[in-house]
Amino acid sequence: MAFAVSRTGTTHLTLHGGSDTTACNEAEADLGETLEALVAEGRLTDWEIADAEVYEHPTAPFDPYTIALAVEVTVTVDADDADAAAEAGMAAIEAALAGTDAEPNDDASSPTVEPI
Numbered sequence: 001m002a003f004a005v006s007r008t009g010t011t012h013l014t015l016h017g018g019s020d021t022t023a024c025n026e027a028e029a030d031l032g033e034t035l036e037a038l039v040a041e042g043r044l045t046d047w048e049i050a051d052a053e054v055y056e057h058p059t060a061p062f063d064p065y066t067i068a069l070a071v072e073v074t075v076t077v078d079a080d081d082a083d084a085a086a087e088a089g090m091a092a093i094e095a096a097l098a099g100t101d102a103e104p105n106d107d108a109s110s111p112t113v114e115p116i
Helices: 020-040 082-097
Strands: 002-015 046-056 065-078 112-115
Touching: 002 020, 002 046, 002 082, 020 046, 020 065, 065 082, 082 112
Parallel strands: none
Antiparallel strands: 002 065, 002 112, 046 065
């Protein structure tokens, strides 16, 4: 049986931006490109950036911003039941995001599992 497994979390991107708004917009665009590439590779099924806000302002004129982005990612897995789907989905999500800018911090949620 096929299941959609989703997980939400927060990731931080550090980049230079001219203002709070510009930095947040750039961070959303950069993360969106990363997530869209994972969809194109078949590693994710869907994604959504729910929010972007300044986590740390620059401390000097040419220092970077750190932007916190709330993101939800979804994978599709085949499993016998919802528990097995949650385990397989979590593994697939962690493998897809490992080593990317989208890797969540420790505040990632438990998975949401829905049959499809």
